[in-house]
Structures are given as structure tokens and as C-alpha cells.
Amino acid sequence: MNAYIVDAIIGLSVVYKALDNLGAYQRWFGFQPNTKAATLIFGFFHGTGLATKILDYDIASEGLLPNLLAFNVGVEIGQIMALAVILIVMGYWRKSSAFYRQAYTANVVMMSMGFILMGYQITGYFVAT
Amino acid sequence: MFNAEKPSLEDLPSSAHLLRSTVIAGVSAVAILVTVVLPAEYGVDPTRIGGVLGLTEMGEIKNQLAEEAEMDRQMEAANDDQSSLLNDIFGLFVGAAHAQEQEVWQDMLTFTLAPDASAEIKMEMTDGAIADYAWVAEGGRINFDLHAHGGGQSIDYDRGRGATSGEGSIEAAFDGDHGWFWRNRDSADVTVTLQLRGAYGEVVETY
Numbered sequence: 626m627n628a629y630i631v632d633a634i635i636g637l638s639v640v641y642k643a644l645d646n647l648g649a650y651q652r653w654f655g656f657q658p659n660t661k662a663a664t665l666i667f668g669f670f671h672g673t674g675l676a677t678k679i680l681d682y683d684i685a686s687e688g689l690l691p692n693l694l695a696f697n698v699g700v701e702i703g704q705i706m707a708l709a710v711i712l713i714v715m716g717y718w719r720k721s722s723a724f725y726r727q728a729y730t731a732n733v734v735m736m737s738m739g740f741i742l743m744g745y746q747i748t749g750y751f752v753a754t
Numbered sequence: 755m756f757n758a759e760k761p762s763l764e765d766l767p768s769s770a771h772l773l774r775s776t777v778i779a780g781v782s783a784v785a786i787l788v789t790v791v792l793p794a795e796y797g798v799d800p801t802r803i804g805g806v807l808g809l810t811e812m813g814e815i816k817n818q819l820a821e822e823a824e825m826d827r828q829m830e831a832a833n834d835d836q837s838s839l840l841n842d843i844f845g846l847f848v849g850a851a852h853a854q855e856q857e858v859w860q861d862m863l864t865f866t867l868a869p870d871a872s873a874e875i876k877m878e879m880t881d882g883a884i885a886d887y888a889w890v891a892e893g894g895r896i897n898f899d900l901h902a903h904g905g906g907q908s909i910d911y912d913r914g915r916g917a918t919s920g921e922g923s924i925e926a927a928f929d930g931d932h933g934w935f936w937r938n939r940d941s942a943d944v945t946v947t948l949q950l951r952g953a954y955g956e957v958v959e960t961y
Contacts, residue, residue, distance in 0.1 A: 643779075644772075644776070647767060647772060647775070648766040648767060648772075649772045649776070651763075651766055652763075652766045652767065652768070652769050652772055653769060653772070729767065729775075733775045733778065733779050734779075736775075736776065736779040737778075737779035737780070737782050737783045737786075738783075739783075740779060740780055740783030740784070740787075741783045741786055741787055741791060744783060744784065744787040744791070744792075745787065745791050745792070745795060748787075748792055748795075748796060748798065749795070749796065752796045752798060753796070753820075
């Protein structure tokens with residue numbers, strides 16, 4: 626699958642999550658999309674995005690399976706470490722009185738970044754291929 | 755934020771507020787894309803603001819490097835396919851051009867590249883051999899990549915863009931072809947004069 630399209634969908638997932646955090650789906654459509662389902666579906670695209678990056682490394686076919694397994698274990702350990710820190714910081718942030726105002730702005734900024742990533746990748750699809 | 759537990763409807767931001775935020779996010783994204791991201795990544799600069807900020811040149815360099823890497827890859831693949839006989843024939847042509855020698859230099863090569871044209875000049879060297887070089891470009895500026903490959907190994911000694919002269923020496927890191935990939939990215943013909951001396955075998959050139 627084309628790496629630009631995959632990365633554009635990853636940008637879309639950022640926009641999706643920002644709107645989800647802002648409660649836009651509840652306000653606009655009156656229902657909350659299943660977070661687990663959305664995580665799974667977008668997770669497939671994020672995984673595909675990682676896979677296109679590994680392909681760029683031209684890993685030797687010798688010992689491919691151990692290399693792939695090691696890469697994925699590394700990715701998971703990295704994610705758990707990052708999430709542990711993020712969870713602590715978010716816990717404190719939630720308790721601050723300005724949380725809702727700041728989180729609203731943060732999610733709008735995040736949505737904008739998602740749009741930028743989408744535009745960057747969609748343009749790349751047309752310019753670079 | 756609002757999706758953790760089911761909030762009551764009046765706790766949610768209003769529809770107009772959400773819509774306004776989305777539009778602000780979208781409009782600022784387009785503005786940043788057009789003025790910063792696209793110039794810096796692809797050299798695409800419809801507003802000319804990227805050029806003023808110096809980002810367009812960054813994108814153009816990225817495009818150029820990607821193209822040259824692709825060219826180099828294709829050229830290496832093509833070189834691997836070529837028989838050594840063909841290289842010997844090229845070697846003969848270069849050998850014939852050896853007539854104009856200078857006192858200190860063993861070989862002097864002159865070639866002219868039209869805009870966008872490229873050339874590959876290689877010295878056959880054995881592991882540890884040392885060769886000195888000096889070159890000048892006339893008529894414009896040139897991009898070069900001084901590298902080597904052979905026996906499945908490859909190494910990059912030096913590379914540059916928009917250069918008009920260079921000199922130095924290389925010590926072969928392994929047996930193989932050591933030399934330059936040249937590309938004229940200027941708008942006019944560029945003539946390169948390359949002088950060589952040291953411990954190398956044949957000089958091979960491919961255009």
C-alpha cells in the first residue's frame with residue numbers, strides 16, 4: 626500500500642481523535658463511536674505505516690523473523706514507557722482547574738496538526754509519485 | 755476529555771463552537787501547509803512566502819538529493835550489469851586521452867556536461883592505495899559524490915553541491931572502483947577538468 630496514503634489516513638486518525646475528544650460526535654450526531662473499535666481500525670493503518678518504514682530499511686532476508694519480532698517488541702516497550710509518563714502527566718493535568726479550557730485548545734491544535742499531516746501526505750502522493 | 759464518561763448534553767461544547775474550532779483548525783492547517791510545510795518538504799511554494807523564509811530552497815535540496823540517490827542507485831545497478839569487457843573498452847578510450855599529461859599529474863580528464871547531464875568517473879584501486887586529485891569546473895557549478903563500491907561494499911568519501919573546484923586525496927578502503935558521480939544542476943554547460951595521480955589502475959568513465 627502506498628506510504629503517502631497510509632500516512633494521510635494516520636493524519637485523518639489524529640483529526641478523528643481530536644473531534645472525538647472534543648465531544649463533537651456526541652454533539653453533532655448524538656452518539657459516541659466505540660473507542661475500542663476506532664482504535665483497532667486506525668491501529669491497522671498505524672501498523673501499516675510502521676511496516677512501510679521497515680521496508681525502507683531493506684532488512685536482510687537472513688534472520689528476518691527474529692529481526693521483525695525484535696522490532697515489534699521494541700515498539701511495544703517504547704509505547705508502554707511513553708504511555709506510563711503520559712498517564713502520570715495527564716493525571717495531574719486533569720486535576721488542574723484550567724484543564725477543560727486548556728484541553729479544548731490542545732485538541733483544536735492537535736486537529737490542525739492532523740490536517741497538516743494529511744495535506745502534507747496527500748500533496749506528497751501527487752508530487753513525489 | 756468529553757468521551758470518557760457519557761456527559762450530559764449541556765456539558766458539551768455547543769455545535770457552533772465546535773464548528774468554529776474545526777474551521778479555525780482547518781484554515782490554520784492550510785495556511786501552515788502552504789507557507790511552511792509544502793515549501794520545506796517539496797519545494798512547492800505557491801505563495802512565495804516559503805522562498806522568503808528560505809524554506810523553498812530546503813525543499814528543492816530534498817528533491818534534488820532524492821533524485822540523485824535514485825540516479826546513483828540506478829547507475830550502480832546498471833554498472834553491475836555491464837561486463838568488465840565494456841569497462842575495458844571505456845578504459846581504452848580514457849587511456850587514449852592520457853596524452854596531455856602534466857608534470858605532476860598522471861592523468862587529466864576533461865568532460866562537458868549539459869544541464870541535468872551526469873557522468874561517472876572511477877579509478878580502479880586496491881585496498882589501501884592512495885590517489886591525489888584536483889578538479890575545477892568552468893561555466894557553472896556542479897554537484898558531485900565521491901564514493902566507491904566493489905565486492906559488495908560501498909563507501910562515501912565526500913559529496914558536495916554547487917561546487918566549482920576540489921582537491922584532496924583518497925585512500926581506498928577496499929578493492930574496487932573509486933571515484934566521482936557528477937551532475938550538472940546548473941542552467942548552462944559545465945566543463946570539468948580532473949587531474950589524478952597515485953596508485954590506481956585504469957580510469958573508467960561512463961556518461
